[in-house]
Amino acid sequence: MMEEGINVSLVSKDILSITWKVPDFIISLVENYFELLFTSMISAIRIYDVTSIIFDGSNAHYYLEAMIGESQENWKFKNLKANRNYCVEVGIKISENQFFPLLRSNTVRTWENKAIFEDKNEIEVSSSSKNNDARRNWNDLVSTYSYYGKSYPSFIYERGQFSCQIKKPNIYLKKPFDKTTIFLHEDHKRKKILLLTWEYPPYIIGGLSRHVHGLAGGLHKKDYEVHVITANPNHQIQEEFSDGIHIYRVNPLLEKDNDFLSWIGGLNLAMIQKVMELSKIHHFSLIHAHDWLVGACGLTLKEFIAAPLVVTIHATEFGRNNGIYNELQRFIYEKEQQLIHHTKHLIVCSTYMKKELHHVFSMKKDKRIWTIPNGIEEKGHKGITKEVLSAIPIQKNKRLIFSVGRIVKEKGFDTLIEAAYKLHLIYPDLYFIIAGKGPMLNEYRNKVIEKCLQDVVFFIGFVTDEQKNALFSNCTIAVFPSRYEPFGIVAIESLSKGIPTIASNTGGLKEIIQHEVNGLLMEAGNSDSLLEQVVTYLENESKARKIGSNGRKMVESVFSWERIAKETNKVYKEAIINNKVNSSSVVGDINPL
Incomplete structure (x- = not known):
């Protein structure tokens, strides 16, 4: 019986022989992700002429592709060129132009009469090239897991109707997990x-x-x-x-x-x-x-x-x-x-x-x-050095309003820009710093220019934790004007430092902040409401200090990771106990052979 994985061998100077077997767990995962039966998908095999020994999925001169049968587990590519590096993948065709690889061989180099192999017995992802090409940077285009690119994946239009049933392996026949296994270092x-x-x-x-x-x-x-x-x-x-x-x-x-x-x-x-x-x-x-x-x-x-x-x-x-x-x-x-x-x-x-x-x-x-709420871990912070804020537009003798988050629509930073325009006319000593990166960063920067607020509102991009903590320490007020916020960790961070905080009356934020007790709440998307809360803090400094102090005490008592881990541990214990009970009942239903 063939081992799971993929093997390549050069049977002559220009013929490459491939054998493979897709593991059951990969088949099951593919079905769970695409919500299609594996047998209904089009299987294919590709050979790449790669530019180096390590193939990262992009450094190929060209490829040849062949459709393969459902139960097929071998193939031969002929007429290969001498002294070239070849790599083979087995996968599925998602659409005419999309191929989803499941197994990849190591690279084989052809010679006149022999082949040189890397270790071909392992199933693993090849080491990745560090070339910085012009392909998409998902780090910039993803907002809390939402894709903001201009094009949609083609395969999602071809999925059709499919009622997914999680494929359960027969653990008594295939034994995907043998409970009698002796685990090392257990x-x-x-x-x-x-x-x-x-x-x-x-x-x-x-x-x-x-x-x-x-x-x-x-x-x-x-x-x-x-x-x-x-x-x-x-x-x-x-x-x-x-x-x-x-x-x-x-x-x-x-x-x-x-x-x-x-x-x-x-x-x-x-x-x-x-x-x-x-x-x-x-x-x-x-x-x-x-x-x-x-x-x-x-x-x-x-x-x-x-x-x-x-x-x-x-x-x-x-x-x-x-x-x-x-x-x-x-x-x-x-x-x-x-x-x-x-x-x-x-x-x-x-x-x-x-x-x-x-x-x-x-x-x-x-x-x-x-x-179970999110939490924060308060670590002892070293004194803030000049270098930490050297690249940030800190303005001495002015009051800072600070915000941080992914630069996306649901975070409501456009509301903050509108409020900044109005507040600057009343309080010329105010300025605003907004930290974070995301797909709407350039759009918001242009909006600041349109309103002639270049010297008032600064979108500074990504900041380190050290820089973020330094900005919290320098600000007068922290603002989180989200339209949608399941929880709001950054608001907790602000409260933990005793900073007078304003947040939208939405989502998890309104569960964290009690209005005029440990913070102030604004109406989401309403710049006038935000302006009103800022004025409340600016015109009542003693009230602002008291609210800030209450926020710090609340975080210390409720949002420690020790407490959150304790609550999560209760869920784990129940899940593990239920799993043991279910496993025992299944075993009890098996008739001995």
């Missing part, structure tokens, strides 16, 4: 858990990265052995042990794919390959997936490593856009729905999000959802 005092997330420090898109990082540290202190599986777009260390956390960073086979949804599918594929490799030496007690981006991996792993799945939904596509208006948004909505309906253990960060899930996904009222 610490029975610490349960091993997997955290699946597409972003993790130092790769930071939004609040999700910091959330998972803080949760991982809190869970480690609760005697869990935490393993984080995440993306590696910035080519960090692939495997790292930091602060007691095991971190594994993976790359999709086509890591430079122009199609974001195809890239995410490839990320899920790379993640599950890494976990299946780790599961040979680790017994994972639980999987915790964060949002739809890693949902296909989580749902497939739930069956293949026989571990319960806990899911945290941080935001929804419906909520970000106030509805579903195009095919791209519908695809993401369906991925969220699939993930929510196929897990028994759901976590959200606010009561607002809990209500949103029930409303958007028509969930049954008896579906249990745990509400």
Whole structure:
């Protein structure tokens, strides 16, 4: 029986022979992600003439492609050129111009009479090229997991109607996870858990990265052995042990794919390959997936490593856009729905999000959802040096109003620009700094120029945590004018520092802030309402100081990661116990042969 993976061999100076077998867990993941039966997809094999020994999915001179049968597991490419590097991929055709690779061979170099191979027995993603080409930078085009490019992925129009049923392997015949396996270095005092997330420090898109990082540290202190599986777009260390956390960073086979949804599918594929490799030496007690981006991996792993799945939904596509208006948004909505309906253990960060899930996904009222807020970790900060703020337009003898977040429509920074225009006429000593990056950064900068506020409002782009903390320390007021905000970690950060804070009366923000007690609330999208709250602080300094102090005390008592890890631990314990009970009942139903 052929081993799972892909093998290439040169049978003559110009003929390459390929054999392969796609693992069951990859087939299941593909079905879960595309919501199509694998047998209904068009399988294909490609050969690339690559420019170097390492193939990263983009450095190919050309390729040849052939359609293959459903059960076919071998092929031969003929008439190859001598002294060239060749790489082979087996995958599926998503559309006429899109190919989704499932397996990739190592590079083979042809000679006149022989071939030189890399290690061909491993199934792994090849090391990635660090060439900085002109392809899309998803870090700039993604807002809390929403794609803001101008073109839509073609494959989502061809999916048709498909009622997804999670494919469960027969664990008694195929034995994807053998419970009799002896695991090396097993610490029975610490349960091993997997955290699946597409972003993790130092790769930071939004609040999700910091959330998972803080949760991982809190869970480690609760005697869990935490393993984080995440993306590696910035080519960090692939495997790292930091602060007691095991971190594994993976790359999709086509890591430079122009199609974001195809890239995410490839990320899920790379993640599950890494976990299946780790599961040979680790017994994972639980999987915790964060949002739809890693949902296909989580749902497939739930069956293949026989571990319960806990899911945290941080935001929804419906909520970000106030509805579903195009095919791209519908695809993401369906991925969220699939993930929510196929897990028994759901976590959200606010009561607002809990209500949103029930409303958007028509969930049954008896579906249990745990509400556990986000948190922050207050570390001792060193004194602020001049160098930290040297590149930031700090204006002495003026009062700073500061805001930070992804530069996207739902964060409401256009409302802040409108309010700044009005406030500057009343208080000429005010200026505004807005930190963060995102797809609307240039649009907002142009709006500032149109209103002649170049010396008043500054969009400064990405800032480090050190710079952000320095800006908080220098500001008079912090403002978060979001239209949609499931929680609002940056608002918690502001409150924790005792800064007079203004936030929109929406989402999770209104659950955090009590008006005129620990902060002030404004009407979302209303610049006059924001102006009114700013004036309240500026004209009542003693009131502002008292409200700021109340905010700091509230955060210290409610939003520590230690407390949040304690609440999450309760969910984990229930999930693990339920999984054991269900496993026992299944085993009891099996008739002995």
